[in-house]
Amino acid sequence: EAEVAQSPRYKITEKSQAVAFWCDPISGHATLYWYRQILGQGPELLVQFQDESVVDDSQLPKDRFSAERLKGVDSTLKIQPAELGDSAMYLCASSLRVAHEQYFGPGTRLTVT
Amino acid sequence: GEDVEQSLFLSVREGDSSVINCTYTDSSSTYLYWYKQEPGAGLQLLTYIFSNMDMKQDQRLTVLLNKKDKHLSLRIADTQTGDSAIYFCAETASARQLTFGSGTQLTVLP
Numbered sequence: 755e756a757e758v759a760q761s762p763r764y765k766i767t768e769k770s771q772a773v774a775f776w777c778d779p780i781s782g783h784a785t786l787y788w789y790r791q792i793l794g795q796g797p798e799l800l801v802q803f804q805d806e807s808v809v810d811d812s813q814l815p816k817d818r819f820s821a822e823r824l825k826g827v828d829s830t831l832k833i834q835p836a837e838l839g840d841s842a843m844y845l846c847a848s849s850l851r852v853a854h855e856q857y858f859g860p861g862t863r864l865t866v867t
Numbered sequence: 868g869e870d871v872e873q874s875l876f877l878s879v880r881e882g883d884s885s886v887i888n889c890t891y892t893d894s895s896s897t898y899l900y901w902y903k904q905e906p907g908a909g910l911q912l913l914t915y916i917f918s919n920m921d922m923k924q925d926q927r928l929t930v931l932l933n934k935k936d937k938h939l940s941l942r943i944a945d946t947q948t949g950d951s952a953i954y955f956c957a958e959t960a961s962a963r964q965l966t967f968g969s970g971t972q973l974t975v976l977p
Binding site: 758760787794795796797798799802810845847853854855856857858859860861863 | 871898902907908909910911912915955957959963964965967968969970
């Protein structure tokens with residue numbers, strides 16, 4: 755069964771350092787999403803791609819976060835510099851149709867010390 | 868804006884049925900979803916229902932939708948210890964981004 759791949763699974767970094775997460779969506783899924791999930795809450799959308807284009811980044815803190823999907827396949831989310839409040843689970847998801855039937859990867863648990 | 872509410876906790880005995888409830892505010896919601904999240908893992912899509920349906924059954928799972936009251940429920944028959952997890956309700960309308968509830972922690976007692 756096809757799955758969304760993410761790496762690393764866990765990341766510990768110090769405040770002010772840079773950190774990057776990688777996501778490989780299910781083959782053929784044109785829409786890719788990055789979510790942030792704080793403990794005890796549901797996921798919140800950070801950025802949404804349609805192929806290589808950003809279609810929604812209204813919730814992305816653009817002063818420190820950036821995301822790219824250069825060839826319309828895999829994607830990287832970067833935080834620079836990391837802050838203590840960035841500690842969370844970062845989830846990637848993909849879908850065939852926009853917003854519908856999203857499939858999630860295992861996530862990256864980020865701890866900022 | 869859109870809002871999705873769920874109760875935080877539910878405990879059931881193994882073998883009993885579980886019913887997890889969700890309410891939402893957006894009357895234009897077109898798809899409503901149930902996701903399952905086990906500790907330290909991503910979200911697993913369990914099932915979804917289109918807004919013109921009032922019930923959907925998939926093996927042990929039954930989804931009921933009351934569109935008038937904007938109420939969605941997930942019934943798990945013969946609940947097992949492996950069903951212990953957090954269950955998220957989510958909705959979307961017209962390709963708008965998914966809005967998730969805060970999740971219901973289901974604990975299955977032996």
